[in-house]
Amino acid sequence: MSSQSEQSPKGSWEVPRLKTKKILPSYTKDEIRERIIKNELLVVIDGYVLKLNNMIKHHPGGELALYHAIGKDASDEMHAMHPDWVFEGRADKYIVAKYLKQDESKSFVEDIPLPYSKPTPADKYMYGDQKFDYPAIRADYYSLFEKLRKEGLFECDYSNYAIEISRWLLFVVGMFSFILIGEPSTLKCFASALCTAALWHQAVFTAHDLGHSAVTANRSLDTFMGILLGDFIGGLSVGWWKKSHNVHHIVTNQPENDSDIQHLPFFAISPIFYEGNLFSTYYNRQLVFDQFCKAIVVLQDKMYYIIMLFGRFNLYVLSWQHVLLDSDSMNPVIEATCLSLFWVWYGWLLSHLPSKKLMFLHFFVSNAFTAILHIQITLSHFGMPVHSPDPENECFAARQIRTSLDVICPSFLDWFHGGLQFQIEHHLFPRLPRHNLRLVRPHVIELCKKHNLVYCEDYFLGANIFTIKKLNETAQMIKSMIIAEQKL
Numbered sequence: 001m002s003s004q005s006e007q008s009p010k011g012s013w014e015v016p017r018l019k020t021k022k023i024l025p026s027y028t029k030d031e032i033r034e035r036i037i038k039n040e041l042l043v044v045i046d047g048y049v050l051k052l053n054n055m056i057k058h059h060p061g062g063e064l065a066l067y068h069a070i071g072k073d074a075s076d077e078m079h080a081m082h083p084d085w086v087f088e089g090r091a092d093k094y095i096v097a098k099y100l101k102q103d104e105s106k107s108f109v110e111d112i113p114l115p116y117s118k119p120t121p122a123d124k125y126m127y128g129d130q131k132f133d134y135p136a137i138r139a140d141y142y143s144l145f146e147k148l149r150k151e152g153l154f155e156c157d158y159s160n161y162a163i164e165i166s167r168w169l170l171f172v173v174g175m176f177s178f179i180l181i182g183e184p185s186t187l188k189c190f191a192s193a194l195c196t197a198a199l200w201h202q203a204v205f206t207a208h209d210l211g212h213s214a215v216t217a218n219r220s221l222d223t224f225m226g227i228l229l230g231d232f233i234g235g236l237s238v239g240w241w242k243k244s245h246n247v248h249h250i251v252t253n254q255p256e257n258d259s260d261i262q263h264l265p266f267f268a269i270s271p272i273f274y275e276g277n278l279f280s281t282y283y284n285r286q287l288v289f290d291q292f293c294k295a296i297v298v299l300q301d302k303m304y305y306i307i308m309l310f311g312r313f314n315l316y317v318l319s320w321q322h323v324l325l326d327s328d329s330m331n332p333v334i335e336a337t338c339l340s341l342f343w344v345w346y347g348w349l350l351s352h353l354p355s356k357k358l359m360f361l362h363f364f365v366s367n368a369f370t371a372i373l374h375i376q377i378t379l380s381h382f383g384m385p386v387h388s389p390d391p392e393n394e395c396f397a398a399r400q401i402r403t404s405l406d407v408i409c410p411s412f413l414d415w416f417h418g419g420l421q422f423q424i425e426h427h428l429f430p431r432l433p434r435h436n437l438r439l440v441r442p443h444v445i446e447l448c449k450k451h452n453l454v455y456c457e458d459y460f461l462g463a464n465i466f467t468i469k470k471l472n473e474t475a476q477m478i479k480s481m482i483i484a485e486q487k488l
């Protein structure tokens, strides 16, 4: 068993807080704002102001994820994303002041045009007069956090992975034996391709756990195993995925910041992508809504499944781009080697098929069937709001609950959904081992009920219908805007 909570002093299940013995000045919110305008990268954690200018480029969770914390009280994000040792002797050296709290606000920079992080659009109309008690939600979030630590739910039970590895082996055997044993046939080629897709589908879930250091809690070891699984077995860069995924966890469903919802020219999950003239802080470019977008996005609900069939091909390109071109790629040599070896073993397998037609069939079917994974991933957020009722004050827990959707399924199907079905719980506690997420669900439902937060969940079919409906609604709105504009 690995334990992240074991790293805190024995017997203490409290979420660790930043501490320092330094004698410090106090900064108000206004002073923090003024300093940020003068290019100081300041963030508030546990009542202290931290200056990150010298460490941001070396942040193990990536530079971009950290930029989105600037000018915010990011205590909750910090606690959710880090093991205890970061608080105990790593982060305190960046403390420069105490934070003189005058109100409960979480973001001090929603009205400042920062180049590296854009504000969440607000929509009070959407939420009516509903008021949320964010301080009370935070208090209950921390109580739950401590309860889960106390119950040992942050400990990973490796026997779950023994079952997973057995399942992968079954798919590996099918993938090779349908091709290598006996006379080749179209049916056997198809069966092998399905096994390949299933292997890739399943491997991603463990690569995801490893990417969050939620398996051994040793970042280097988890990253290395993640690269073996993601890059070598799956052909996709874990480094690329981690870069965008870390950002996604901090700025979930924020149109300009979260690359997981930036899919022009194919999808626009909110009309804001059409009317907003948005700039992607992730891709560092304007999200241009050109004539091609106009033609495709108005059909996005109808094209959803077709586009998903090709999703994996795009990921191959993004993976290589990250490894070869991105200056912040963390393990470019190992990743490039594993990505190349992926094409060696996969090419070797295809080379045993007797015709180009069968090779193409295998290649297409194995890649296209992983569309199920892309659908599962997009269901988690595509139908959820991008607007906040109160971006200045909304706390981390409320934001994660507002932007994520759970899929209801019986426990015997947990392997198929791979943790994606507990998206809300995962977003609240990203380092919690996946196999424990089901145990957290009732507590989160209770928290939502208590605070009138919508806990959005549906069965797999219902979640599909919900997402398609939302895509359709957005497509219709954008269509009317285009028509209205043409009439002007």
Ligand code: HEM
Residues within 6 Å of the ligand: 043, 050, 059, 060, 061, 062, 065, 066, 068, 069, 074, 077, 078, 081, 082, 083, 086, 090, 091, 092, 094, 211, 212, 213, 218, 219, 246, 247, 249, 250, 430
């Ligand atoms: C001085 C402050 C900070 C320090 C020293 C620090 C350090 C670290 C370290 C050491 C890790 C790797 C943890 C591991 O081994 O699993 C990490 C990961 C990460 N950090 Fe920070 N960090 C700081 C502030 C922040 C803030 C304010 C945010 C965002 C709000 C942030 C977002 C992340 C993310 C998203 C990850 C990736 C977590 C994962 O792999 O699941 N960090 N940080």
